[in-house]
Amino acid sequence: MTDSHETSHLSSVQLQSLRQDLQEQLEQRRGHLLGLRAQEQDSSGADGTWQELLVSISAAERAIGELSQAFDRLAAGTYGRCVHCESAIPFERLKVRPLARTCIDCQRRHEAA
Ligand SMILES: [Zn+2]
Numbered sequence: 001m002t003d004s005h006e007t008s009h010l011s012s013v014q015l016q017s018l019r020q021d022l023q024e025q026l027e028q029r030r031g032h033l034l035g036l037r038a039q040e041q042d043s044s045g046a047d048g049t050w051q052e053l054l055v056s057i058s059a060a061e062r063a064i065g066e067l068s069q070a071f072d073r074l075a076a077g078t079y080g081r082c083v084h085c086e087s088a089i090p091f092e093r094l095k096v097r098p099l100a101r102t103c104i105d106c107q108r109r110h111e112a113a
Pocket residue numbers: 082083084085086087102103104105106107
């Protein structure tokens with residue numbers, strides 16, 4: 001068993017920790033979505049909360065989609081690499097934002113644009 005895996009700058013322990021964070025988020029989001037869907041069934045749609053509910057549902061679905069993509073990247077060994085410049089995203093940043101797909105430089109550039 002070796003740690004000199006060239007496709008990732010993250011150690012197996014770090015990857016494991018991030019995978020766990022993502023897993024927890026995914027379960028949370030799925031539970032949340034189930035709750036929203038139940039509300040959707042119950043709701044008559046007569047009041048203003050209907051629109052809010054639909055917005056929440058699509059946000060939850062999007063979040064689940066992003067989490068699934070993160071798992072794909074973990075499996076492919078591309079997780080933790082900036083999608084723009086391919087530089088390594090530091091573990092500390094990923095730990096705060098496990099779904100981060102860009103390095104801080106690229107994000108700033110994106111936000112400034
Ligand atoms: Zn970058």
